[in-house]
Amino acid sequence: MSRGCSSMAAALTALLALGSQAAAQDASTLKKDMVGQWELATTERSKTCVVTLKGDTTPQGLKLELEPGCAAALPFTKEITAWSIKGLDIVRLQDAAGQPVIDFTEVESGIFEGLRTGEGVYILQNLAAARSLAKSMDQMIGDWSMVRGNGQTICGLTLTNTEATGDNFQVFLKPKCDPAVAAFAPTEWRLERGQMILTSKAGEIWQFEADDNAQWRRVPDTADPLIMLRGQ
Structure with a gap:
């Protein structure tokens, strides 16, 4: 083998070694980050x-x-006996034979999604963050x-905790709303990444961001802003 080929081979070997080391570090970091308490839930909680x-x-x-109520809430959890990291980014909850009961991948910081065929999507989220979100929803x-x-x-509306579709909850308009709001006619709402999302039956979306705990402003902002205030 020529000196040039030897150098290229050595460089390739070094790159592969670095890649393997980085992968091992990623998996090791994920394993360390996952130690703690998590909420396993249906998408609408x-x-x-x-x-x-x-x-x-x-x-x-x-x-x-697993807390004692897990088997009653989510029957498939009766099969779970251990957990592991697979590949670079899969968090696996597995049975006694090491087979996956459900695999999770991170979809945003601290939130993982897993699919069970025939059942749907489940969410694994840091417990403190999940309870903070629940408090915010309340x-x-x-x-x-x-x-x-x-x-x-220009309009009054009531946000409820009655489940609608997916992660959404029912919202009801009060009589005598401004025509623009009445035409939009939101039927569902949710909190998502710090925004209040109102959705119409036709699938149209209005997004609001919090100025403070009691005031939410529609985004993108306009010269004539639309603001949501608590109980007025």
Whole structure:
């Protein structure tokens, strides 16, 4: 082999070694980050289960604990005995034989999604963050007013915690709304990445971002802003 070919081969070997090292570090970091308490839930959080992932090794994988109510809320969790990291980014909850009960991949920081065929999507989320979101949702329930930037109220609406579709909940308009709002006619709402999302029956979306805890402004902003205020 020529000197040039030897150099290229050595460089390729070094790159492959670096890639393997980086992959091992990614998996190791993910394993470390996953140790702690997590909420396993349906997408709309109507059924939840607290899972504690531990760093201790067992013959089946890594240790975990399921809270007592898990089996009743999510029957498939009865099969789960351990957890592991597969590849670079898969968090696997597995049975005693090491087979996957459900595999999760991260869809945004601290939130993982997993699919069970015939059942649907499940969410694995840091417990503290999940409970913070639930508290935020609870604080949103009730009567709201939609007002213009000049303070003129143009519509009243009620956000409920009654499940609609997917991650959405029902919203009801009060009588005598401004024609623009009445034409939009939102039927569902949700919180998503710091925004309040109103959705119409036709699938049209209005997005609002919080100025503070009681005031949400429609985005993108306009010269005549639309603001949502609590209970006025």
